[in-house]
Amino acid sequence: MQKLKRLLMLALALSLLVGTMSLAAAEDLGDKPQLKFLVSHRTFDPNEDLAVKYMRELSGYDVVFEMLPQDNGDEKLMLELSAGTDFDIIELGTTMFGRLTDLGVLAPLDDALAKYGATLLAAEPKVLWDAAKNAAGEIVALPRQVGAPDYGHAKGTRGDGALYTKPEILEELKLEVPKTLDEFTAFLQAIKDAKGVAPLTLDRGTWMVWDIMTAFNLPHITWIEDENGMENILEKPAYREYIRYMASLYEKGLLDPDYPVNTGENRDQKFTTDGAYVGQYAFWQIPSLITGLTASNLSTDLVPFREPLADADGKYVLVNRYGVNKYYAVPRSSKNVDHVINYFDILARPENFMITHIGYEGVHYTVDENGDYWPIFPAFNDLNWANQFSSLQPVAVEYKQWQARARKTPEMAVAYDAVGDTLPNATFQIDRSSLCNSLPDVQANVQALNTLLYDFTLQAIVENKTTDKDFDDFTARYMAEGGQATKDAMNQWVAENSFDF
Amino acid sequence: MKRKTRGEVFFIAFSTVSMILFAIITLLPFMNVIAKSVSSEGAVLTGQVNFWPVGFQLGTFRYVLDTVEFTNGLKVSVIVTIVGTIGAMFLTTTVAYPLSKPTMVGRKFFLLMFVFVMLFSGGMVPNYMLYRSLGLTNTILALIFPGMCSVFNILLVKTFYEDLPESVEESSRIDGASNFRTLISVVIPMSMPVIATVGLFYAVGYWNSYFAGVLYITRPALKPLQQYLYELVQASQVSPDANTITTDMTQYMNTSPESVRAATIFLATAPILAVYPFLQRYFVKGINIGSVKG
Numbered sequence A: 001m002q003k004l005k006r007l008l009m010l011a012l013a014l015s016l017l018v019g020t021m022s023l024a025a026a027e028d029l030g031d032k033p034q035l036k037f038l039v040s041h042r043t044f045d046p047n048e049d050l051a052v053k054y055m056r057e058l059s060g061y062d063v064v065f066e067m068l069p070q071d072n073g074d075e076k077l078m079l080e081l082s083a084g085t086d087f088d089i090i091e092l093g094t095t096m097f098g099r100l101t102d103l104g105v106l107a108p109l110d111d112a113l114a115k116y117g118a119t120l121l122a123a124e125p126k127v128l129w130d131a132a133k134n135a136a137g138e139i140v141a142l143p144r145q146v147g148a149p150d151y152g153h154a155k156g157t158r159g160d161g162a163l164y165t166k167p168e169i170l171e172e173l174k175l176e177v178p179k180t181l182d183e184f185t186a187f188l189q190a191i192k193d194a195k196g197v198a199p200l201t202l203d204r205g206t207w208m209v210w211d212i213m214t215a216f217n218l219p220h221i222t223w224i225e226d227e228n229g230m231e232n233i234l235e236k237p238a239y240r241e242y243i244r245y246m247a248s249l250y251e252k253g254l255l256d257p258d259y260p261v262n263t264g265e266n267r268d269q270k271f272t273t274d275g276a277y278v279g280q281y282a283f284w285q286i287p288s289l290i291t292g293l294t295a296s297n298l299s300t301d302l303v304p305f306r307e308p309l310a311d312a313d314g315k316y317v318l319v320n321r322y323g324v325n326k327y328y329a330v331p332r333s334s335k336n337v338d339h340v341i342n343y344f345d346i347l348a349r350p351e352n353f354m355i356t357h358i359g360y361e362g363v364h365y366t367v368d369e370n371g372d373y374w375p376i377f378p379a380f381n382d383l384n385w386a387n388q389f390s391s392l393q394p395v396a397v398e399y400k401q402w403q404a405r406a407r408k409t410p411e412m413a414v415a416y417d418a419v420g421d422t423l424p425n426a427t428f429q430i431d432r433s434s435l436c437n438s439l440p441d442v443q444a445n446v447q448a449l450n451t452l453l454y455d456f457t458l459q460a461i462v463e464n465k466t467t468d469k470d471f472d473d474f475t476a477r478y479m480a481e482g483g484q485a486t487k488d489a490m491n492q493w494v495a496e497n498s499f500d501f
Numbered sequence B: 001m002k003r004k005t006r007g008e009v010f011f012i013a014f015s016t017v018s019m020i021l022f023a024i025i026t027l028l029p030f031m032n033v034i035a036k037s038v039s040s041e042g043a044v045l046t047g048q049v050n051f052w053p054v055g056f057q058l059g060t061f062r063y064v065l066d067t068v069e070f071t072n073g074l075k076v077s078v079i080v081t082i083v084g085t086i087g088a089m090f091l092t093t094t095v096a097y098p099l100s101k102p103t104m105v106g107r108k109f110f111l112l113m114f115v116f117v118m119l120f121s122g123g124m125v126p127n128y129m130l131y132r133s134l135g136l137t138n139t140i141l142a143l144i145f146p147g148m149c150s151v152f153n154i155l156l157v158k159t160f161y162e163d164l165p166e167s168v169e170e171s172s173r174i175d176g177a178s179n180f181r182t183l184i185s186v187v188i189p190m191s192m193p194v195i196a197t198v199g200l201f202y203a204v205g206y207w208n209s210y211f212a213g214v215l216y217i218t219r220p221a222l223k224p225l226q227q228y229l230y231e232l233v234q235a236s237q238v239s240p241d242a243n244t245i246t247t248d249m250t251q252y253m254n255t256s257p258e259s260v261r262a263a264t265i266f267l268a269t270a271p272i273l274a275v276y277p278f279l280q281r282y283f284v285k286g287i288n289i290g291s292v293k294g
Helices: A002-029 A050-059 A073-082 A094-103 A110-116 A118-123 A126-130 A167-172 A181-195 A210-216 A237-251 A264-271 A283-295 A337-348 A350-358 A379-383 A395-406 A410-418 A440-463 A468-496 B006-037 B041-045 B059-066 B068-099 B107-119 B124-133 B141-147 B151-163 B166-174 B179-190 B192-208 B211-216 B225-237 B249-253 B258-293
Strands: A035-039 A063-067 A089-092 A141-146 A162-165 A223-226 A229-232 A278-281 A316-321 A323-329 A365-367 A373-375 A426-431
Touching: A002 A337, A035 A337, A050 A063, A050 A337, A050 A350, A050 A379, A073 A094, A089 A094, A094 A323, A094 A440, A110 A118, A110 A337, A118 A337, A126 A141, A162 A167, A162 A210, A167 A181, A181 A210, A181 A237, A210 A237, A210 A316, A223 A426, A223 A468, A229 A468, A237 A440, A264 A278, A264 A283, A264 B041, A278 A283, A283 A410, A283 B041, A337 A350, A350 A395, A373 A395, A395 A410, A440 A468, B006 B258, B041 B258, B059 B068, B059 B258, B068 B107, B068 B141, B068 B151, B068 B179, B068 B192, B068 B225, B068 B258, B107 B151, B124 B141, B124 B211, B141 B192, B141 B211, B151 B192, B166 B179, B179 B192, B192 B225, B192 B258, B211 B225, B225 B258
Parallel strands: A035 A063, A035 A089, A316 A426
Antiparallel strands: A089 A323, A141 A323, A162 A278, A223 A229, A365 A373
16 A cells, blocks of 8 residues: 555656646747637537536636537538638548548648657557658647557447346246357247247347357457458458348347337337347446336346357457547648647646546545546536547546446446456457548548448348358459458558557 | 309318328327427337327426527527518518619619529538638628528519509608608508518528528537537437447437437427417418409
């Protein structure tokens, strides 16, 4: 304990030292101007947000947020830029970042980063800074990392979609949560025989059921990277098996007959009544089911599949996304490059980052004896959106703190913790494909290809078009319509950016 | 009174039934939205709510009215609708009046100009550039100006003016009234039906206008209500895509429940809906006048 305390003191002293050092550097910047920050669409007004108020206080900059519309946001951004925008910071998705980099409208940040961005540079690994460079090798944006190769635990990856079932049916039919594919089929069949409805419900957008794909040793991503480079999921024979299995469920009436037209609301309606018994949910969707379950007099203690279905070797593969989820860039027209970097650097310092991310300890959150972060209500509600415009921070630190957000309600906390911190039989698939999103060939094709694959998969499941010829024909079409170009570009990138698996 | 033939009876019955059916079809979705907005979240989620509230509550309305984005949008939309409609009516009535007079010098030329811009416009991007160079983007004027002068409405009012009896205007001139006086005291009071109609067009147009906000506004506090509403409903329809890394969980964690969305839709529709009954009588009158004159 004593040792820990000493370590903490040391860390504090160090951070203070770094803080004063960069303050000294910042002095020659002169008066802090107002910074105009253009962000993509949100349903709330960032200017009114508590976290943004903290950002203003801590940084000393008057940041004013403006927002793109939800539809045609990219076109609107191009319009703003072509009209000679006066924004100082723009928030960009990976695709837009690639387009604007090619057009050369983003200001190089290297000099400013060298002078004022020590904390920022230390916050992200080199590969991400490389992904923020233009063709000339200049850094033109601040990359915000998502995921990390060293996550090593399942929560961050499995929380987004695990299968859940209801306690009543387990008890009534004396069933156990299945662990393999055969058990799962038998499980669904038993419920169907007893209740006469299709037990598994999905919304039409869900074509990759993560916990089922694991039984085929498939990660739920389109581009799968291994020692040999990137391959499309279509090229994996296991994907055919997965689709055939899903088609068989649909044909046998074990999968919701409304699956191809189901909205999320239809799905929830079935799952919270006696219309269905198994569904795929993210932990943060659970609280919204509680009111429905209560209204139907059903137990609110939903049972998650603690482990995904295992493959023949008893293993299951989980996805660790690793990449950039967005960029902060400065348009060339802005005169405040140094100030922008200074602004983000101040907010990247751990003590500041914490406040803009989850508020003040003891007011908005507490840390329990296990080092887990918990929200305090109702104060934490004011920080619902707090992580939206955060600066950069090593992802492991950010993730740990973020967990306070994942424990927003008791039910959400239970669901979040239940999908498994450590899963003994998990293997991990690192997904770096998003780092390729700025490559021109990827950018040009990614959306059309995703739609193509989605349409095909849904149709194959519903119409049972699963012969080898169906697959071969479609794969050929997919590759011809941009799949091959994407694959080649990605593999070239992989060759240049080797990675130790 | 003449007895109706079988064909007439059939025709009346058929029209009545189909009108009623049509009215119901139009009304039902709205009933559903209202029922959802005042039902408990649990009932909405389990699909028990159709056209009648289940588990009545008004909490969602209170919640929506407390949402700063909603109240901001409402404020913007109300100002835009009132100021815009008044301004538009002023422009339309005063522009249409001289154009309705055959004696006006250069009338043909001006009419041609108006019709030309009705058929051909500069397009979205030049418009945006113009507003930007005038410094109007991100101001409430950018929401008011685009809808302020509709050539179609001007022609509508002009045609109505032309049909007014010339002798009434002559009488006012004999009494010594100026052109402007004649317009205000004689022509406009006689044109109430068309003014009510065009006024309603403008008001509804402004209230429902969504695109000006998308094009000219980036400051969140200046977003019109319809844009907020549209985006709120859209946000709930995007489901997290397993395939994109940009999936930001916080976005999905804060999606508003369906009953809140329903309440927002209702509250955004109610004000303009309330305007109709007051203008209804002018419509009926307008039809009468037309038929008598014919």
